Amino acid sequence: MSDYMFMLDSHLTAEQSKAVAAVRDAAESANLNLFLTGGAMRDMMGGFAIRDLDFTVEGGSVKFAKGIAQKAHAEILSVDELRKSVELLFPGKVTASISMARQEKFPKPGGKPQVQPATIHDDLRGRDFTVNAIALSLGKASRGLLLDPANGLGDLSRKELRAINNYAFYDDPSRILRLIRFRVRLGFAIDERTQSQYDNV
Secondary structure (H helix, E strand, O other): OOHHHHHHHHHOOHHHHHHHHHHHHHHHHHOOEEEEOHHHHHHHHHOOOOOOEEEEEEOOOHHHHHHHHHHHOOEEEEEEOOOOEEEEEEOOOEEEEEEEOEEEEOOOOOOOOEEEEOOHHHHHHOOOEHHHOOEEEOOOOOOOOEEOOOOHHHHHHOOEEOEOOOOHHHHOOHHHHHHHHHHHHHOOEEOHHHHHHHHHO
Protein backbone atom coordinates (compact mmCIF):
# COMPACT_ATOMS: atom_id res chain seq x y z
CA MET A 1 0.00 0.00 0.00
CA SER A 2 1.38 3.42 -0.93
CA ASP A 3 1.85 6.14 1.68
CA TYR A 4 -0.93 8.13 -0.01
CA MET A 5 -3.40 5.25 0.23
CA PHE A 6 -2.51 4.90 3.92
CA MET A 7 -3.01 8.65 4.34
CA LEU A 8 -6.38 8.44 2.58
CA ASP A 9 -7.53 5.54 4.77
CA SER A 10 -6.60 7.47 7.91
CA HIS A 11 -8.53 10.58 6.75
CA LEU A 12 -11.78 8.83 5.82
CA THR A 13 -14.68 8.18 8.16
CA ALA A 14 -16.01 4.61 8.23
CA GLU A 15 -18.95 5.62 6.00
CA GLN A 16 -16.67 7.44 3.54
CA SER A 17 -14.45 4.33 3.35
CA LYS A 18 -17.49 2.26 2.35
CA ALA A 19 -18.39 4.76 -0.39
CA VAL A 20 -14.81 4.78 -1.74
CA ALA A 21 -14.76 0.96 -1.78
CA ALA A 22 -18.11 0.83 -3.64
CA VAL A 23 -16.92 3.27 -6.33
CA ARG A 24 -13.52 1.59 -6.64
CA ASP A 25 -15.04 -1.89 -7.04
CA ALA A 26 -17.51 -0.62 -9.63
CA ALA A 27 -14.71 1.08 -11.61
CA GLU A 28 -12.70 -2.15 -11.62
CA SER A 29 -15.73 -4.10 -12.88
CA ALA A 30 -16.36 -1.50 -15.59
CA ASN A 31 -12.64 -1.35 -16.49
CA LEU A 32 -12.52 2.43 -15.92
CA ASN A 33 -9.55 4.41 -14.65
CA LEU A 34 -10.68 6.03 -11.38
CA PHE A 35 -9.12 8.93 -9.46
CA LEU A 36 -9.86 10.81 -6.27
CA THR A 37 -9.55 14.48 -7.20
CA GLY A 38 -10.44 18.08 -6.37
CA GLY A 39 -11.51 19.14 -2.91
CA ALA A 40 -11.08 15.68 -1.38
CA MET A 41 -7.39 15.64 -2.35
CA ARG A 42 -6.87 19.30 -1.38
CA ASP A 43 -8.36 18.69 2.05
CA MET A 44 -6.47 15.44 2.63
CA MET A 45 -3.08 16.77 1.54
CA GLY A 46 -3.67 20.06 3.37
CA GLY A 47 -4.48 18.27 6.63
CA PHE A 48 -8.19 19.17 6.67
CA ALA A 49 -11.13 16.83 7.22
CA ILE A 50 -12.47 15.48 3.90
CA ARG A 51 -15.92 16.99 3.42
CA ASP A 52 -16.95 15.57 0.04
CA LEU A 53 -15.56 12.77 -2.10
CA ASP A 54 -14.68 13.91 -5.63
CA PHE A 55 -14.12 11.11 -8.15
CA THR A 56 -13.05 11.47 -11.77
CA VAL A 57 -13.16 8.66 -14.31
CA GLU A 58 -11.62 8.45 -17.76
CA GLY A 59 -14.71 7.53 -19.76
CA GLY A 60 -18.48 7.52 -19.38
CA SER A 61 -19.36 8.83 -15.92
CA VAL A 62 -23.15 9.36 -15.90
CA LYS A 63 -24.21 5.76 -16.61
CA PHE A 64 -21.42 4.55 -14.30
CA ALA A 65 -22.62 6.80 -11.44
CA LYS A 66 -26.25 5.75 -11.91
CA GLY A 67 -25.19 2.10 -11.69
CA ILE A 68 -23.33 2.76 -8.44
CA ALA A 69 -26.34 4.60 -7.00
CA GLN A 70 -28.48 1.55 -7.61
CA LYS A 71 -25.97 -0.93 -6.24
CA ALA A 72 -24.82 1.07 -3.21
CA HIS A 73 -28.28 2.46 -2.32
CA ALA A 74 -27.10 6.02 -2.93
CA GLU A 75 -29.43 8.86 -3.83
CA ILE A 76 -28.80 10.86 -7.02
CA LEU A 77 -28.90 14.53 -6.02
CA SER A 78 -28.17 16.09 -9.42
CA VAL A 79 -26.89 15.30 -12.91
CA ASP A 80 -24.94 17.85 -14.98
CA GLU A 81 -25.32 16.54 -18.54
CA LEU A 82 -22.97 19.17 -20.00
CA ARG A 83 -20.02 18.42 -17.72
CA LYS A 84 -21.00 14.74 -17.28
CA SER A 85 -20.99 15.03 -13.52
CA VAL A 86 -23.30 13.33 -11.00
CA GLU A 87 -23.77 14.28 -7.32
CA LEU A 88 -24.59 11.36 -5.03
CA LEU A 89 -25.58 10.93 -1.41
CA PHE A 90 -24.36 7.61 -0.01
CA PRO A 91 -25.68 5.99 3.19
CA GLY A 92 -24.30 7.72 6.29
CA LYS A 93 -24.77 11.16 4.67
CA VAL A 94 -21.61 10.83 2.56
CA THR A 95 -21.70 13.25 -0.38
CA ALA A 96 -19.74 12.45 -3.53
CA SER A 97 -19.42 13.60 -7.11
CA ILE A 98 -18.47 11.36 -10.02
CA SER A 99 -17.29 13.26 -13.11
CA MET A 100 -15.85 12.48 -16.51
CA ALA A 101 -12.25 13.56 -17.08
CA ARG A 102 -12.79 16.47 -19.46
CA GLN A 103 -11.45 19.47 -21.28
CA GLU A 104 -13.49 22.66 -21.34
CA LYS A 105 -13.02 25.27 -24.05
CA PHE A 106 -14.71 28.65 -23.63
CA PRO A 107 -15.68 30.21 -27.00
CA LYS A 108 -16.30 33.49 -25.17
CA PRO A 109 -15.46 34.69 -21.63
CA GLY A 110 -18.09 33.58 -19.13
CA GLY A 111 -19.92 31.63 -21.84
CA LYS A 112 -21.02 28.02 -21.91
CA PRO A 113 -18.00 25.78 -22.32
CA GLN A 114 -17.54 23.18 -25.03
CA VAL A 115 -16.87 19.96 -23.15
CA GLN A 116 -15.06 16.92 -24.48
CA PRO A 117 -13.66 13.76 -22.89
CA ALA A 118 -9.98 13.97 -21.93
CA THR A 119 -7.26 12.21 -19.98
CA ILE A 120 -6.89 12.83 -16.26
CA HIS A 121 -3.75 14.90 -16.99
CA ASP A 122 -5.64 17.26 -19.33
CA ASP A 123 -8.50 17.44 -16.83
CA LEU A 124 -6.18 18.51 -14.00
CA ARG A 125 -4.45 21.13 -16.15
CA GLY A 126 -7.84 22.68 -16.94
CA ARG A 127 -8.97 23.15 -13.33
CA ASP A 128 -9.30 26.44 -11.44
CA PHE A 129 -6.53 26.48 -8.81
CA THR A 130 -3.40 24.37 -8.40
CA VAL A 131 -4.53 23.08 -4.98
CA ASN A 132 -7.60 21.57 -6.69
CA ALA A 133 -5.54 19.93 -9.45
CA ILE A 134 -4.15 16.96 -7.53
CA ALA A 135 -5.34 13.39 -8.15
CA LEU A 136 -4.78 9.99 -6.56
CA SER A 137 -5.20 6.90 -8.71
CA LEU A 138 -7.55 4.32 -7.23
CA GLY A 139 -7.21 1.90 -10.16
CA LYS A 140 -5.76 -1.56 -9.69
CA ALA A 141 -2.69 -1.08 -11.90
CA SER A 142 -1.61 2.28 -10.48
CA ARG A 143 -3.35 2.48 -7.09
CA GLY A 144 -1.72 5.07 -4.84
CA LEU A 145 -0.03 6.99 -7.68
CA LEU A 146 -0.19 10.74 -7.07
CA LEU A 147 -0.64 13.13 -10.01
CA ASP A 148 0.24 16.79 -9.45
CA PRO A 149 0.97 18.48 -12.81
CA ALA A 150 0.55 22.06 -11.51
CA ASN A 151 2.56 21.64 -8.26
CA GLY A 152 -0.52 22.01 -6.08
CA LEU A 153 1.34 20.26 -3.23
CA GLY A 154 3.91 23.05 -3.21
CA ASP A 155 1.18 25.68 -3.01
CA LEU A 156 -0.58 23.72 -0.24
CA SER A 157 2.62 23.67 1.81
CA ARG A 158 3.02 27.43 1.22
CA LYS A 159 -0.70 27.94 2.02
CA GLU A 160 -1.12 29.78 -1.25
CA LEU A 161 -3.95 29.95 -3.80
CA ARG A 162 -2.73 30.13 -7.38
CA ALA A 163 -4.82 30.10 -10.55
CA ILE A 164 -3.71 27.44 -13.01
CA ASN A 165 -3.64 29.78 -16.01
CA ASN A 166 -3.94 33.45 -16.94
CA TYR A 167 -7.50 33.10 -18.25
CA ALA A 168 -9.03 31.29 -15.25
CA PHE A 169 -11.31 34.19 -14.22
CA TYR A 170 -12.13 35.38 -17.74
CA ASP A 171 -13.22 31.91 -18.83
CA ASP A 172 -15.30 31.24 -15.73
CA PRO A 173 -16.09 34.26 -13.50
CA SER A 174 -17.60 31.95 -10.83
CA ARG A 175 -13.99 31.10 -9.95
CA ILE A 176 -13.69 34.58 -8.39
CA LEU A 177 -16.28 33.62 -5.77
CA ARG A 178 -14.53 30.29 -5.25
CA LEU A 179 -11.21 32.10 -4.69
CA ILE A 180 -12.77 34.27 -1.97
CA ARG A 181 -14.46 31.26 -0.37
CA PHE A 182 -11.23 29.23 -0.29
CA ARG A 183 -9.24 32.16 1.09
CA VAL A 184 -11.71 32.49 3.98
CA ARG A 185 -12.20 28.75 4.66
CA LEU A 186 -8.58 27.64 4.29
CA GLY A 187 -6.92 30.83 5.52
CA PHE A 188 -4.56 30.79 2.51
CA ALA A 189 -2.90 33.80 0.87
CA ILE A 190 -3.46 34.59 -2.83
CA ASP A 191 -0.31 34.48 -4.96
CA GLU A 192 0.78 37.71 -6.66
CA ARG A 193 -0.09 36.78 -10.26
CA THR A 194 -3.51 35.46 -9.26
CA GLN A 195 -4.19 38.62 -7.20
CA SER A 196 -3.28 40.71 -10.25
CA GLN A 197 -5.71 38.68 -12.41
CA TYR A 198 -8.39 39.12 -9.76
CA ASP A 199 -7.83 42.90 -9.64
CA ASN A 200 -8.05 43.19 -13.43
CA VAL A 201 -11.27 41.25 -13.99
